[in-house]
Amino acid sequence: MEAIKIVHLKKRFDDRLITKDVNLDIPKNQMTVIIGRSGEGKSILLKQIVGLIKPTSGSIIIDGIDITALPEDELDLVYKRMGYVFQFAALLDSLNVLENIGITLFENGVSRKEIIPIVKEKLRLVNLSEDTLYKYPSELSGGMKKRVGLARTLVTSPEIILYDEPTTGLDPITAHVIHDLMYDMQKRLNLTSVVISHDVEIFKYADNVALLHNGKIEYFGSAKTVWESDNPYIYQFIRGLTQGPIQTEIVHEKDKF
Ligand SMILES: Nc1ncnc2c1ncn2[C@@H]1O[C@H](COP(=O)(O)OP(=O)(O)O)[C@@H](O)[C@H]1O
Numbered sequence: 176m177e178a179i180k181i182v183h184l185k186k187r188f189d190d191r192l193i194t195k196d197v198n199l200d201i202p203k204n205q206m207t208v209i210i211g212r213s214g215e216g217k218s219i220l221l222k223q224i225v226g227l228i229k230p231t232s233g234s235i236i237i238d239g240i241d242i243t244a245l246p247e248d249e250l251d252l253v254y255k256r257m258g259y260v261f262q263f264a265a266l267l268d269s270l271n272v273l274e275n276i277g278i279t280l281f282e283n284g285v286s287r288k289e290i291i292p293i294v295k296e297k298l299r300l301v302n303l304s305e306d307t308l309y310k311y312p313s314e315l316s317g318g319m320k321k322r323v324g325l326a327r328t329l330v331t332s333p334e335i336i337l338y339d340e341p342t343t344g345l346d347p348i349t350a351h352v353i354h355d356l357m358y359d360m361q362k363r364l365n366l367t368s369v370v371i372s373h374d375v376e377i378f379k380y381a382d383n384v385a386l387l388h389n390g391k392i393e394y395f396g397s398a399k400t401v402w403e404s405d406n407p408y409i410y411q412f413i414r415g416l417t418q419g420p421i422q423t424e425i426v427h428e429k430d431k432f
């Protein structure tokens with residue numbers, strides 16, 4: 176069964192159709208990676224799934240409910256079940272770990288006494304000790320900050336977690352640690368994970384790979400067999416990553432996002 180079903184999704188900005196016709200079934204309780212070159216519209220696709228951008232047409236069906244047809248006030252219920260990790264968004268420097276992780280709970284008026292055990296549980300999930308609770312971001316390593324960022328997303332206990340380029344800008348060792356952590360979360364919490372990535376190392380952890388090209392999903396298959404695929408887009412993508420840029424007929428605009 177799919178957790179998210181995307182049907183004939185289109186998104187237009189002025190005269191440019193960015194999402195042209197996306198059809199994609201994202202299986203429940205699995206990790207699905209969406210790959211594609213810079214500027215292909217991966218972030219725009221993810222933002223439509225999490226409700227930050229409204230599609231021009233088509234459907235996004237989450238657990239059987241077409242969210243594009245839902246009124247605003249009912250949307251919240253669906254979105255509460257989703258966590259969105261945008262490059263493990265920066266922590267707020269003036270807040271300690273407890274406050275950073277619990278921020279949405281503090282904002283909703285939950286008492287400190289109730290928040291502390293919840294935050295401690297999330298810290299354990301991301302393999303951080305309770306000693307970090309009152310530390311400030313400046314006292315944490317890069318990898319620890321990423322863990323705190325993930326713990327913050329986990330605070331609302333999402334069933335679906337979406338990551339946009341979680342390892343971009345990280346050294347390979349830290350990237351590996353983050354992939355391990357994402358995999359561990361996936362298994363322990365039995366999540367549905369959707370990951371946008373350039374990093375082919377994620378294939379080792381993922382169940383499925385989807386490739387977005389020219390506004391459409393040009394490939395969907397098992398992450399185990401992706402290396403043997405004779406799909407020309409997959410071949411070009413992998414070859415492009417391992418042998419540097421290649422010439423194609425497609426001209427990409429500079430990606431400013
Ligand atoms: N708000 C916007 N208005 C108009 N064009 C946009 C907007 N956001 C992104 N784009 C364009 O849509 C295309 C896809 O962007 P994006 O989804 O960020 O690509 P990717 O994440 O695959 O690198 C890019 O050409 C970008 O310039």
Ligand SMILES: [Mg+2]
Binds near residue numbers: 217218432
């Ligand atoms: Mg992007």
